[in-house]
Amino acid sequence: MKTLRDLVAAYLTEQLTVLVDAPALIRAGEDVTHPTRVAVRRIRSTLRVFPELFEVPKAGRLDDELQWWAGLLGAVRDLDVQTGRLSAALDTVPDELALGPVRRQLAELLGVRRADALRTVHETLDSRRYRTLDTLLHAWRVEPPFTALADQPAKKAASYVKRADRKTHRRLVAASKAYRRGDEGADDLLHRARKAGKRHRYAVELAAPVLGKKADAIVAERKRFQELLGEHQDSVVAEGLLRELGVQAGARGENGFTWGLLHAREQETARVVVTKLRRYL
Numbered sequence: 662m663k664t665l666r667d668l669v670a671a672y673l674t675e676q677l678t679v680l681v682d683a684p685a686l687i688r689a690g691e692d693v694t695h696p697t698r699v700a701v702r703r704i705r706s707t708l709r710v711f712p713e714l715f716e717v718p719k720a721g722r723l724d725d726e727l728q729w730w731a732g733l734l735g736a737v738r739d740l741d742v743q744t745g746r747l748s749a750a751l752d753t754v755p756d757e758l759a760l761g762p763v764r765r766q767l768a769e770l771l772g773v774r775r776a777d778a779l780r781t782v783h784e785t786l787d788s789r790r791y792r793t794l795d796t797l798l799h800a801w802r803v804e805p806p807f808t809a810l811a812d813q814p815a816k817k818a819a820s821y822v823k824r825a826d827r828k829t830h831r832r833l834v835a836a837s838k839a840y841r842r843g844d845e846g847a848d849d850l851l852h853r854a855r856k857a858g859k860r861h862r863y864a865v866e867l868a869a870p871v872l873g874k875k876a877d878a879i880v881a882e883r884k885r886f887q888e889l890l891g892e893h894q895d896s897v898v899a900e901g902l903l904r905e906l907g908v909q910a911g912a913r914g915e916n917g918f919t920w921g922l923l924h925a926r927e928q929e930t931a932r933v934v935v936t937k938l939r940r941y942l
Contacts, residue, residue, distance in 0.1 A: 666811035672867040676700040677802040684786050694738045701731040706863040710825045716806040726794045736778035744771045750923050761916035818868035825861040832857045848897050855890035893934040896927045
C-alpha cells in the first residue's frame, strides 16, 4: 500500500461491509449485535483518529448517524452483558443469603428491557432514517470522501497512531487524578479514557501494514487495557441496575438484601480496577 488513502480505504471497506450485511442477518434472527457494534466503533474511530483525511461535513454526517445506530445496538448488547454478569454473580451467593425471588426479579427487569430494545432495532431497520444510513454506508464503501491529505505516504499513519496513544494517556491521567480527589465525574473520565484506548487500538490495527510486527504487541496490550477498563465500566453499570433491583424489590414488599450485597461487591470490583490501572500511568 503506497498511500494513506489505500491503507484507510481497505480498513473502512472491511468494516462497512459488516454493516451493510448486518440487516439481513438481524432480520433472520442471528445475534450479530456485537460484531456490528464493533464495526461501527472501528469506523467512528477512523473518522476521529484520521480527521484530516476526510471531508468534514460528510464525515460528520456519517459519524452522527453511526452514533445513533450504535446507541440502539448498544442497548441490546449492554443488557446481554449485564444479564450474564448478574446471573453469574447470583450463582456465587450462598443459599442463605439469596433472599427473595431474585432470579425472577432479574429476569423481569432485564429480560423485558432486552426484548423492547431488540424490537426497537428490528423496527428501525424499516425506518426512513435507517434507509438514509444504509445509503451512506454504500456510498462510503464505493468512494470514501477523502481529502488531498489522504495521498500522503502510508507510513504517515504512524504519526496518527502516536497521537491517539498520547490522547489515551492524557485521559487516563486525568481520570486517575479525579479518582484521587474523589471527584463525582471520575467514572465518566475513566470511560472516556477507555474509548480513547479503543481508538488507539483500532488505529494500530488499521496501520498494521506499515507498523510491522510491533503492531501485534501494541494491540495485545491495548486489549488488556480495555478489558480492565471494561470491567470497571460494567461494574459501574451493574451498580445502577442493582440499586434499581433493590428499590423495586422493596416497593413490592420483597427482600432486596441480596441486591445490596452484590452492589457492595461491584463497588469493591471498581475500586480494585482503579488500583490496577496505576501501571499504565
